[in-house]
Amino acid sequence: MTELGRIIAAEIAATGPMRLDRYMAECLLHPAHGYYATRDPFGRAGDFITAPEISQMFGEMLGLCLAQVWLDQGRPAPFVLAEAGPGRGTLMADMLRAMRAVPGMAEAARIHLIEASATLRGVQRETLKGRAVTWLDRVEDLPEAPLFLVANEFFDALPIRQYERRGAAWAERIVGAEGDRLVPGLAAPLPVAALEPRLADTREGDVVELCPAAPGIVAAIAGRIARHGGGALIVDYGGWHSLGDTFQALKDHAPCDPFAEPGAADLTAHVDFEVLAQAARAAGAEVSGLTAQGVLLERLGITARAQALARGLSGERLETHVAAHRRLTHPDEMGHLFKGLAIRPAHAPLPPGFDDAA
Numbered sequence: 001m002t003e004l005g006r007i008i009a010a011e012i013a014a015t016g017p018m019r020l021d022r023y024m025a026e027c028l029l030h031p032a033h034g035y036y037a038t039r040d041p042f043g044r045a046g047d048f049i050t051a052p053e054i055s056q057m058f059g060e061m062l063g064l065c066l067a068q069v070w071l072d073q074g075r076p077a078p079f080v081l082a083e084a085g086p087g088r089g090t091l092m093a094d095m096l097r098a099m100r101a102v103p104g105m106a107e108a109a110r111i112h113l114i115e116a117s118a119t120l121r122g123v124q125r126e127t128l129k130g131r132a133v134t135w136l137d138r139v140e141d142l143p144e145a146p147l148f149l150v151a152n153e154f155f156d157a158l159p160i161r162q163y164e165r166r167g168a169a170w171a172e173r174i175v176g177a178e179g180d181r182l183v184p185g186l187a188a189p190l191p192v193a194a195l196e197p198r199l200a201d202t203r204e205g206d207v208v209e210l211c212p213a214a215p216g217i218v219a220a221i222a223g224r225i226a227r228h229g230g231g232a233l234i235v236d237y238g239g240w241h242s243l244g245d246t247f248q249a250l251k252d253h254a255p256c257d258p259f260a261e262p263g264a265a266d267l268t269a270h271v272d273f274e275v276l277a278q279a280a281r282a283a284g285a286e287v288s289g290l291t292a293q294g295v296l297l298e299r300l301g302i303t304a305r306a307q308a309l310a311r312g313l314s315g316e317r318l319e320t321h322v323a324a325h326r327r328l329t330h331p332d333e334m335g336h337l338f339k340g341l342a343i344r345p346a347h348a349p350l351p352p353g354f355d356d357a358a
Contacts, residue, residue: 001180004033004263009177017174017185020247021159021212024267028157029116033263036117049253050153051235051293051334052091055324057309058152059094061300062233065351066095066148067102069231072349076229077108079146084114084139084217085154089127095150096131109148114139140220147230149221155276156236156268158217160209162247163195165202170195173207175259182259207245209269218279222343226284231351232343238271239339240290246270273341277357280343288342288354294335297328299353 001009008026012018018026028035051058070076083092092111099105111133115121121135136142142149163170169189176185198208221232238246249258251265258267277287306325313321327333342351350356 002261002263012177017176020173021161023175024159027262056094057302057305059091060098063095063098067099068352073229076146078110081109082112082149084151086113089124139217146228147224149232152235155271158211158213160211160269162209165206209242215279218276219283222280222283222285234341236271237337240274242272285343289357291340291354292336293338294329296340296353
């Protein structure tokens with residue numbers, strides 16, 4: 001068992017089984033032994049590769065999308081250019097490079113990165129060397145100003161609670177200890193007010209996941225956009241209307257038992273975009289329709305950009321470039337599993353690449 005596993009087991013022994021959201025938060029964010037506190041998990045040397053690390057084209061497309069939103073809203077200056085969960089800073093760097101093609105935009109941007117990990121803040125500082133950057137712990141700490149924000153694979157890492165239907169009640173999934181192992185279990189079934197509507201579309205044994213933090217985070221983003229203008233692009237894997245167990249762990253680019261090595265593996269769950277859309281609307285903003293990542297990137301012009309970059313490549317470099325384009329866009333790769341949702345002020349034009357909500 002890892003050191004963090006022993007700490008969690010001691011807490012369970014003292015106070016009883018642990019809720020899944022607390023377990024997930026400890027595994028990812030424990031100040032001494034949490035996954036993000038102790039390592040740079042990105043890239044081939046880490047545990048997973050995100051879209052910005054696959055190709056510069058991903059960040060360029062999102063940067064140009066936000067640039068058009070900025071133009072459509074009258075070029076507000078200054079404005080907050082923010083990223084939630086910025087990884088190595090690669091996405092922000094690629095967006096800024098694309099934005100330099102739009103006169104005045106990069107100069108008007110005030111960069112804010114929402115990042116809790118001191119380790120990753122150090123990596124981001126190197127990636128964005130020469131740029132003035134403000135780091136924040138929480139989205140809620142963003143300034144009240146025009147906000148242009150991107151969140152790529154941010155919401156999937158927020159802690160979740162899981163409930164398994166038992167008749168007209170719900171048994172919450174919890175984490176207990178057996179000997180030197182941490183094991184999942186179920187609490188006694190109870191009515192859950194937030195899940196009362198789900199009795200109409202679930203059956204015995206179905207699992208529904210809730211992300212307690214997500215609505216408040218989206219409300220903070222959408223509220224600023226509704227009051228001051230701007231837009232937000234949320235890209236993540238998931239779907240509409242949570243159903244099923246999607247809690248998972250990844251280590252060395254392969255799935256693993258999420259309870260085996262606390263703090264040593266990445267823990268995530270699929271994003272319920274319906275909840276994000278509802279929170280954005282409640283805060284006074286408008287949302288786009290949910291759009292597959294591959295469709296979004298194609299509409300934004302990734303193939304033309306890929307062809308332009310390919311002109312100077314040959315051999316293995318060209319093969320890698322072609323493979324990156326396919327990985328980002330093809331339905332059998334990231335193109336369908338990952339989705340995009342855009343948030344905008346009421347009555348503002350729809351960001352390019354997105355459809356209106358149904």
